[in-house]
Amino acid sequence: MHPTARVWTADGIxxxxxxPVDDLELNALHARAFGGAVEQVTPWAERLERHALTWVGAFDVGRLVGFVQVCWDGGSHAFLLDTAVDPGWQHRGIGTGLVRAAADDAAAAGCEWLHVDFEAHLEPFYLERCGFRPTSAGLLRLPGRQRAEGA
Structure with a gap:
């Protein structure tokens, strides 16, 4: 797949x-969106090219203000990860647009299902605004992978 641009909002987002991902820019967006420190992780561009089916950025006059990625199993299941919108741009429909664009990309690749895990306070966003339906799921924290702050 090659980069695809769409103007989504009335105000030109x-x-x-x-x-093309800029690691520092994406790390900074994540820090602002999730309220943490800027962390240097394995280069985003390298990880996305290796593991993601697609990723979508929201841009306001060239500034990255939102991001989401989709990983997949190579078949019919895709997984939404890292949905982030800069706090100054939240509540304008950008997150919903990102998820819809990611879902469109996954469907175009032949996926039948898009999965997402989220914290309880995000339920209205994912279930009501993005159209996901609730399911039962499980989560297992693997030993040795906790962050230093105990998250």
């Missing part, structure tokens, strides 16, 4: 699939 552009959604771009598989955009």
């Amino acid at each position: 552009g959604l771009v699939s598989r955009f």
